[in-house]
Amino acid sequence: MPNRIEDLLKQITLLEDELGATLRERQQKISYHLKGKRVEFEQSISQSHQKLKTSLLHTLFIDRPQNIITAPIIYGMAIPLVLMDILISFYQYTCFPIYGVARVKRRAYFIYDRDQLRYLNIVQKINCHYCAYGNGLMAYASEIIARTEQYFCPIKHATKRLGAHPRYLEFSEFGDAENFKDDLTKLRKELREVNDEQIT
DSSP states (O other): OHHHHHHHHHHHHHHHHHHHHHHHHHHHHTTEEEETTEEEEOHHHHHHHHHTOOOHHIIIIIIOTHHHHHHHHHHHTHHHHHHHHHHHHHHHHHHHHHHTOOOOOGGGTOOOOGGGOTTSOHHHHHHHHHHHHHHHHHHHHHHHHHHHHHHHOOBOOSSOOTTOOGGGGGSBOTTOHHHHHHHHHHHHHHTTSOOHHHHO
């Protein structure tokens, strides 16, 4: 059975690589490429983006005016998000070195590149930054908690779990008391050196 799991994990890795190659092909079709963190479009594409830019007034008052009503609720969530960011970062920076667990690198989870799209106006770019921060924070926090779970209790649940993090697949089987100690030792060892770029 473990060999079958290893085969499936290898197949998942191959499919992820294939997906990455397909996405890179799509990037080329849209005529942009990455130079470090900078996105560069062909000049003709960049010019057409500028022409397709929606005016600020249209975004605020014509396109979806109900967004203005909900904006205080949406942006009010920034307070608990920032608080969560501070607390979870503090936790990993203080505790992970004690456990011998590699810290999660923020840069692998927080990506801000949509402001380079010339067809977005200032409000759309602010919204994009907010969503990038919120979703990046959830992924960053999820990985910190996943590493914590792998260190303390890497055991699968008896029932199916939706939205399980990638680490969960390698956890010890529920009820497998004979192999738990060996699995725990192996999984803790893996946490010493983690390549964040391979996770995302």
